Amino acid sequence: MKLYSAPGFTSLADHIAMLEARIHFDLVKVDLESKQIEGGGRYTDINPTGYVPALMFDDGELLTENVAILAWIADRAPELAPVGHLGRYRLLEMLSFIATEIHKRFPVYLALPADVREAAGREILHWFGFIARRLDRGHLFGETFTVADAYLFQLAWGAAQLGFPLPEPFGDYIARMEHRPAVQTALRREGLA
Incomplete structure (x- = not known):
């Protein structure tokens, strides 16, 4: 099984979740700009959309x-x-x-000229604020980590990297998640640690 991933993109969530689940897979890095696969080949031959993630099963x-x-x-x-x-x-x-209200707003935000990003940034922060209330017991579904936390972590981590002033408790949430062994391994494997 192969997970096609681009370092720092939301495929990081799938990478983390697969490590947490102890599912054996090969990580294949994709350059999204050139659509090239590490080691050779065009990614659009695998996934015609050119987006990551993609999970290729052995069959x-x-x-x-x-x-x-x-x-x-x-x-x-x-x-x-x-x-x-x-x-x-x-x-x-x-x-x-997470996919529709937070994730899909980032490409729009990043495509805008810097001087007109403010409104799009406010929308992103609004939805992070909305979801922050769910983290009062540590994770999205209480005290237990789920695959949804891997997705939220990647987006919050990326937003923090972009300088978004995330509401509390996101600072603690990101720091706690960064201490998870699967997160550390995924960040290291993607060259982000």
């Missing part, structure tokens, strides 16, 4: 999109999903929220 099947890959990981490692009769659906709800 040649390809799974793309953070929500789908993270849900697949949680199905294989139930300890990385919320519990209860609605646990799977609460996870999909949270992954979808």
